Amino acid sequence: MEKTEPSIVKRSLFSWIFPGNLKLQILLLLIIIVMVAARVIPLEMQRLVINEAIKLQRIDLLLRYCGIYLAAVVFFSLLKYLTNVIQTLITQRTTARMRKALYHHILTLPLNFFRNTQPGTVVNALTTELTVPGNFVGLAVASPVTNILTLLAFAIYLFVLNPLLAAVSLSIYPIVVFLIPLLQRGVNKANKKRVDAARTFSARIAESISGIHEIHGNGAYRIENRKYDSLVDRLLKIRIVWSLYRFAVKTANGFFTALGPFLVFILGGYLTIKGQLELGALVAFLSAQERLFDPWKDLIEFYQVYQDGKINYERTMEYFDVEPEHAIEPKDRGPMELAGTVEVKDLSFVTDTGIHLLDGINMSLEEGEHLALVGFSGSGKSTLALCIGQLYKYTGGSVMIGDKEVSGLTKKDMVNNIGFVAQSPFIFDGTIEENILYSSMAKIDGNGQAEEEQRPTLDDIIAVLHQTGIFVDILRFGLNAILTHGKNEELVDTIVKVRKNFQQDYGKDLADYVEFFDENRYLYYSSVVENLTFGAPNKSDFSDENLSKNQYFLKFLKTADLTRPLLSLGVTLCRQTVDILGNLPPDAVFFEQSPISAEELDDFKLLVERLKKKKLHELEDDDHRKLLELALRFTPGVHKMAALPEILETLILEGRALFREKISEDNPEAFTFIQMSQYIYSQTILNNIFFGKTKTGNPSAQEQIDQSIIQLLIEEDLLETIIEIGMHYQVGTKGDKLSGGQQQKLAIARVFLKAPKILIMDEATSALDNKSQARIQNLLETRWKKKSTVVSVVHRLDTIKNFDKVAVMKAGKILEMGTYDELMARKGMLYELVGKK
């Protein structure tokens, strides 16, 4: 759609008024004309009521005129509502169109642009900045037409009734229109001064308060008082002027509004007494007088919206008025299939400030050759890789891929032939699966029918997961999933079937890392509520979040003597957690070990404040409920800010037996108790296999756990099922639920899945452990050599021995290039670098 339109940043604000809204605007125009007519009718009816109905004392006329009056008012209101709806439609649709077009444009801007642009600026431009221009477009036809027509209609009507009186009563408005903005300008000026002065004033206070020990130490009270007092005096003067202007505007407004009826009375009254004006006409004048004010006001407001909208719009568009460096898609041909050769000739890259990041680079690669770029950071190796990949636009020389110059290719051509793994790859919110398919889908997007055929199969995906070593991570996500009733029944059956044998086979080895469910022991890695009920709730009023409101459960807690100790545990947890985390941002790292989630923190902060002022028993029921809920979540093995008192532990264990007895009698369906023969739907798959919970995040322990679990899953043919579940794991905003290594593996996996002809890797394995790094390296050497051309920016020199070529860079130049052995034998730069290592 946008291809036919000019770039959004070149469009004027007025160009949004009709295109796309033409039908709506015309409809609006028609309605307005009818509406203005409907607005004059009440005036005429007023006149007729007085002049005919009252004068002639005829009830039937009175009823008829009043009926018409009422009908006109109702009709007018309906039309008014309709115009508002249409205006809103136009405003919102235009704003949405502006937002889409601008966002689409911004995404294509060169990387360089974003270096000097904060994400906040873009967010602001797309959200707030475009609102007023959108409003303007909604008003652009309706407001001036309605108000000018209304004014004209009233004026004509009044002139017809009595030209002299009409001229006199209309004469006030031009004065108001000129005088009020004049005064308003004074208000604005004074206000600006006031804001500035208030800022200095606040800074002064902040400074003296933070330096209070110095003031005390020097006894410099008078000095500081003098500085402060003079600022207060200045502010005082400015505020008085400001207030004077403000009241002047108010008074002038009031004065002129009151002056209108005065003129009509004095002149109109005189004319009526003299018999030159009918009484009805006088009344019509009086009400017209009142109604004239609104259109004037609306016009002035519209002018303001126009000014603001124009400024916002122009400033925003000007800011983003940058040309994309490369076309996104080819216009008159399909995407190109390129050969895998790379030829760089005399390449240079000079920044705007004249720094040579690359200088006279010459190199070439045959199809399927692998090149390692090495050198200190800042030597230009990443820049070279990015230039080859078209992410930077080089300023001199040439880069040829196949027989095509890179700067002349479109993004689509590049994407279809090149894969890119960035140094700190970005993972977007969504599932693992969506992220794995990210590169492949972007490549085949828009290929029409072929899209489905080109989509990677599950087998392709699983192969890549294995190759990049992210398989185990995804398996773990799958194992940590919680199943819902009725789904994956086969899996559930198998787990229940195998877990007894599993515990017999591995129980002893895993005992250090797993706390097995045991009816007779307190479980330190399970919450208080899990310890108490020792089962999974089947009814929603017994679910974790509703339990603290459940009367049956609350009564049980009282019987078991648990209410008081749990509340006091809740208080400890609440105080300690707020004390530790009170000022930290809602980052997952900080809240993993906390019983209070990031969203609840503010609530509990307030609760802590209330706890300072009141005793526990004086708090409201709602606060008691919150504290109880907190205590019920408490898991001693995870939440280390409080300890579990021994007495409470004993009480809970006793309570467990009591609860089972009672609930089996009163409500046997409510819980499924934890037992070997039942799948526990409140627990993860892993906990179900273990029939227990893991105690540690220690990597070596994790590895041992993984090994035993994988063996089991292979034996039971469940591996693929779990992987599929794991693929639906949500990675969080910016992938923040993944570790740095996992993010990097995912980034490599998504490019491997695309299997590009040329692969550019910019320190792509820097966050990986030795094993994963070796795995990727091995993969490149065995599966990719002679098939895909690889340009790899390398930071660990122990991985470069088997590359076909190694180029050593320094200060934007290639100092030496050859095989690893050649360069080492030459005892030049590489030899020195490796030696240093």
Place this chain on the structure above:
Amino acid sequence: MSSLERNNSTPSSEFQENLELLRQIYFFSGIPLETLKVFAYLCTRENFKQDEYIFSQDEDDGQAFYIINGQAQLERQDNGETTEVREYKTGDFIGGLTLLGETRRLFSLKSVTETTCLVLNRAKFSKTLEQFPNLLAKICNALAKSIDLWEERFLANRADQCGECMSQLGVTLI
């Protein structure tokens, strides 16, 4: 879970115990209590069996350890040969430098007896640091001082036995 099994009527939490331990570590000296609390909260305790590797040479595990209880042996492998370097015991802090930036272990650490460590990793450390930007200067200061102290001691006590390695000295001058 030794600390949990030792519950008595007025138990102190693991968090409080961690806080006490961190306050004794030189690396964290000069850090305000507010921040130290966050570290104490984020730390975990890990148990290592006898002869288990706590970290391994050439790996970047990104963790610092404080030995709460036990003993561990530092080893270095060169060309397939293992040399025992030194021993760490209860109360020793190992790996502060690892928290500051990506480095690969030059040594392996193996527990000699059953060992319990307080562990803090780089991700948690740097996330916390982001929240308290003034902190880095204090930590750098403590770090520079402890490197300085190390070499000063080495020169005072061992320089005469060093022989040829004398020419390699000067870590404080990097």
